[in-house]
Amino acid sequence: MNYEKEEFFAPGHGMCAGCAAPIIVKWVLKLAGPNTIVVNATGCLEVATTAYPRTSWRVPWLHVAFENAAAAASGVEAAARAKGEKLNIIAFGGDGGTADIGFQALSGMVERGHNVLYVLYDNEAYMNTGIQRSGATPWGAWTTTSKVGSANPIGKLQPKKPVARIIAAHNAKYVATANPAIFNDFKKKVQKALSYEGARFLHVISSCTTGWRHDPSKTVEIMRLASDTGIFPLWEVVDGDLENMRITYKPKKFKPVEEYLKPQGRFRHLLKNPEYVKKLQEQVDAWWAKYGHHYNP
């Protein structure tokens, strides 16, 4: 069945104008169809889609604690399987609920091989509680707990946790990074993830106008720049075979990282010092020098 014309994620929710998370969720559900159960970690998505007395969810939806979406999804899946039911079980979590507090549960779910699709919408900080840094916050980003000032002119000092590679290293059935602004690639990966059986993980970049500090009308443009500058590479790995990682998208010519930094307030301080921009460009170049040969569209 093709459900692309149907909405399982109803409009009228309270996500911010320009937030990318609803684009991701809407399309994952369109491609999954009605035979779906959603398990949702605490976060913006949970809070803003269920404002009293309404909900955006037209499929069964479980909100669990912050740290346990993957564990609760494991329970739903194991019990449904024991009863012989075939369902799409999809967990949605932000970067906190996935890469930090929820990481133990996610690791367990993948290791046990539950037939769950886990979708990380990664807005690169704890936006729901007011923009605190997360393990997925990139190097150099300002947050309210990686402040920028004389004591620390850079912001976050550590690089982004490579959560998708870590999950792939669990030998998950299917792991991919995706970007809704590179839509065809994103859609293909969601379809592919849905077609496999086993633990599947999609790491989807998701801009946050409030936390990234950008014009809400520029969401798609900025997210596109994340991949066109090479900062957020798009790849996939099947059965944990990281040696045969496949990079699925590469711009004809990489744009300089400044273009991604410029429209975002969280990086404004980096632009004041060419050394910082250079350092970030070097990080990106190093990634592509190491993995670029995996490009295989």
Added chain:
Amino acid sequence: MKPGYYFWSGDIAAAEGAIAAGCRFYAGYPITPSSEIAERMALRLPQEGGKFIEMEDEIGSIAAIIGASWTGEKVMTATAGPGISLMNENIGLAAMTEVPIVVVNAMRGAPSTGLPTLIGQGDLMQAKWGSHGSYEIISLYPDSVQETFDLMIDAFNYAEKYRVPVMFLIDAMLAHMYEKIYVPPEDEIVRIERKRPTTPPEETLIYKADDDLIPPMPRIGEGYKIHASGLTHNEKGYPELTPQAQEKLVRRLNDKIRKHAEEIWKVEEYKTEDADVIVVAMGSESRSVRLAVDLARREGIKAGMLRLITIWPFPYKFIEKYNVPYIVAEINYGQIYHKVREYTQDVELLPKMGGEIHKPDEVLRAIRRMVQ
């Protein structure tokens, strides 16, 4: 901060009070309504030569401050709601291994995710009984931004003096409420430091208590043989899994607080001397109760308020002191009410499930009912 007047929220006052008390290490994980404490510490601790780290969750946060406390630093974390539930295993560890820590819990509507931005007082019993086992900790609960700052200094002093976790309760209303506050000059702030061993390492047993039942605490890495374990342990700190060792250790862990309870008790007795009825209240709730007491007095009813500032150890002597009917007004379905009932039969519960404090009228009606 420079002495003087500021306009701060309860969260900011908690952070600044901690810094004034000498706290130089904070590990935390943001959660409403306590996140502003972490944000303030992220800004201020580097300025004070301290260290702020954000952890991957609340379990990591409290474990990190337990580790940091062993280096001799004064340490704090802050959380709320689901976060405090996650921290409870480590509260028991800190009690068992006698590590001074201060944990702020900004109580919000519960259970579970509940009402993240609205008040609750559902964690009063959990503050004492949250971790498994029978142990004593200290818990304090202010009712204003000023008192949050002032009492935080006591919280650190108690943690250091008694080598015990201090659960510093505030609530969502106080956390986010802004008030004028006075920061006293440096020489008016009294700081207590933990006892350190006076004997050389080879003559020191790290869990051998002095007459006050509190063992001196060495810094980890300065030469003392530190063997800290959550297992039942002897004076060396080595595991000793016997009923005798358990009796000795757990009795002391409880007694070191119980025997000093009167030094730790703080209450406010508002118009209680001649009262015919007393309302017991805590935190933001007491601000409404105070008005209700005044309104009752205007009607000729001699009402008073007993505001518990120390929640644990429970200041029971103040309940026994008055031979009058009590009302316990709290934002839960009966917690401190049961403690009060241990000491008097004449007590009524005025509950609220959370989200707001009682309106003064509601308290006034309960006072009228009680004296009829």
